[in-house]
Amino acid sequence: MMTNRKLQKDIERWLAAEAAAGTEEAERAFGAAFQALPRLEPRAGFAERVIYAFQPTPVVRPSEWLRWGWKAATGGALALVAVALGLVPLAGITVDLPSAGAVVRAATGGVTWLAAWLANGLEVWSFLVRIGNAIGVGIATPQIGAALIATALIGAAALYELNRLLVPERRTA
């Protein structure tokens, strides 16, 4: 015999209402029976994992006053510059602007200086290239190449032997 009368009634009420097409009653009864469906839950620490994944950064928002102050200061500065420029002819100040010829001369001088600087830099590189060539020719010579390989092999063998001798030392230490 079924002990949970309420549960039984909920289910029977729902199924009967569905069969009789009683929509509202079916929905009510179904809602009651559906409470038996367990709610699925995440593993413990889910919220912490969310926060870790999100890493919220503190938002620094300038206050309204600060933003308006900044705008006012910028606007004021621009207005002052405009007024000052307007006053220049009135004050009779002569501004000594460079002529077009002077600008061309300065530009030419700059290009000459830049070319000389680049040539110096290239000279340093050509010196390095000469050293590289000398090393390359040395390695490409059979006798010198053999001597270098032999030296490298002897060095590697010495390191290997040294390591082998030191292993027992390390173990005892």
Added chain:
Amino acid sequence: MLDEQLVVEALSGSQSAYRELARRFERPIFNLVARMVRDHTLAEDLAQDSFVKAFSRLDSYRSEQGKFSNWLFKIAHNTAIDHLRKSNPETYSLDKGNDPDEPDFHALLADHEADTPLEAAERADLGRALGEAVDRLRPEYREVIVLRHQEGFAYEEIAEVTKLPLGTVKTYIHRARKELAAYLVAAGWGPAGAGRNPRGNAFVGRAG
């Protein structure tokens, strides 16, 4: 504290407000996503994605446009639907109990405040049967039925979350209920199948 107040605090840089929002909604959001995708691990990933997306664009939430919970559920809905669209829904196993290494998803989670062990077992049985029946529904039916009957959403709210017309929401819920009833009757839960226990588990009998 209201959700909307927590949002304001979170936006001002309070990490504890974010944490509180995550704690408040971790269970309902996870429940919805898990019911939709039917995979616990995947559901955790998608639920986490939903929260991260929501928190990342928290400044776009406007309280005058609706409740925070609806907004958050909408993001979770979109995340789960995007995943379901990308993956092939047919690849989901409908019978999770066949793999001996796979824990029984519903049995593990079937827990309720029952009066006696027998009632608890009976309720767990129904919970398991309902869970299996819900799993067999189309994802959109599963979603609306969970929103309506586990999260207590109004039809209008479900329409807002799922972006479905109100009539469609009502139709989906009606059809979902009908299909669930048919599954349960076929599984021996109807008056005609009294006493039948298809899974041979703790349930002892349904005859009056």
